[in-house]
Amino acid sequence: MTVQAHKVCMLGDFGVGKTSLVARLVRSTFSEKYLTTIGVKVDSKEVALPGREPLKLVIWDIAGRSALDALGMHYLRGAAALLLVADGMREGSLSSALNLLMQSRSLLPDALVALAVNKLDLVERWEVAPATLAELRRSLPVFETSALSGDGVEAAFADFAARLAS
Amino acid sequence: MSTAMPLPPAVENYLRKILIERAHPLLLSFDAGWHLQSTQGDAGFYAIDITDPERGVRELxxxxxxxxxxxDQDIPFVELASGRSAHVHLIVDDSGFHVLLLDAEEARTRERTQQQLGNEVALADHQKSKAIGKLKDIRSELERQRENLEEANALKNALIATLSHEFRTP
Structure with a gap:
């Protein structure tokens, strides 16, 4: 049986936890050590859907940037979904994520989008206000995630899988 | 000097040799349905298991x-499952296509060293700005409390002065 595969790109500023979210989802691991991603790392995860065939998410963990350069745009080709990632403790990373979304829209006008606001385990130190997230929730799905504890991680990707399958 | 002039064969051979040595090319040839037809190069260098097409080829x-x-397609700086970085090219042919891997580990390490430092400095700067902001808030709060205390103290002194005067002059 061939499982339907879809490309999902992780987009966000450096140090927001994109690689950690993928490691949590795919390998159930977490490392405290920050190691910047160069280029791209591709992983995959098969997601079971109730009453449907499973679906494979091919996850592209793209090097963190506040803006997309030519190489970043190159990596996005063929993507069906974009997971924007921001660090709740750095309000600027939320602006970067939204900026990346605007830039990517020229190449991927129809790609599904969701926002993961990461580092929920440090929520008491968040700069991103709940009111800001409430406002954003009116235009796109927003997940509060922690790569350390795993909170919200599966939910963010399961949401993509469900939307891609329908 | 003409730019179209070919390189002397000895130089061309030398260049080919050192470039191939450095690039560690691995060529995997497929038919149009992703069935592996042949390989050239050291698949072990990239830890790609070509004996198990399900696993090895699926990654590509x-x-x-x-x-x-x-x-033709090219994807620069791909971190493979083995952790090694490669530039991955897809080259179309009459009977299918080839996937060519060229080693990018040295360039990736160099790039990472520079970026890691820059990113860590930026993250530390952000932490520092937040700490300074918090210190300013604490200082403002202390200043406000000091002013309140001074005001209360002045009131207390004025009250004592008034009471003292009244005690002295009943």
């Missing part, structure tokens, strides 16, 4: 998902 297939296989 995932790179070109939803991309047209009828035109």
């Amino acid at each position: 297939q995932d790179l070109f998902i939803w991309l047209p296989l009828d035109s």
Whole structure:
């Protein structure tokens, strides 16, 4: 049986936890050590859907940037979904994520989008206000995630899988 | 000097040799349905298991998902499952296509060293700005409390002065 595969790109500023979210989802691991991603790392995860065939998410963990350069745009080709990632403790990373979304829209006008606001385990130190997230929730799905504890991680990707399958 | 002049064969051979040595090319040739036809180069260098096409080839297939296989493609700086970085090219041929891997580990390490430092400095700067902001808030709060205390103290002194005067002059 061939499982339907879809490309999902992780987009966000450096140090927001994109690689950690993928490691949590795919390998159930977490490392405290920050190691910047160069280029791209591709992983995959098969997601079971109730009453449907499973679906494979091919996850592209793209090097963190506040803006997309030519190489970043190159990596996005063929993507069906974009997971924007921001660090709740750095309000600027939320602006970067939204900026990346605007830039990517020229190449991927129809790609599904969701926002993961990461580092929920440090929520008491968040700069991103709940009111800001409430406002954003009116235009796109927003997940509060922690790569350390795993909170919200599966939910963010399961949401993509469900939307891609329908 | 003409730029179109070919290189002397000895130089060309030398260049080819050192470039191939450095690039560690691995060529995997496929038919149009991703069935492996032949390999050239050291698949072990990239830890790609070509004896298990399900696993080894799937990793490469995932790179070109939803991309047209009828035109050449290149994906720079791909971190493979082994952790090694490679530039991955797809080259179209009459009977299918080739996937060419060229080693990018040295360039990736160099780039990472620079970026890691820059990113860590930026993250530390952000932490520092937040700490300074918090210190300013604490200082403002202390200043406000000091002013309140001074005001209360002045009131207390004025009250004592008044009471003292009244005690002295009943």
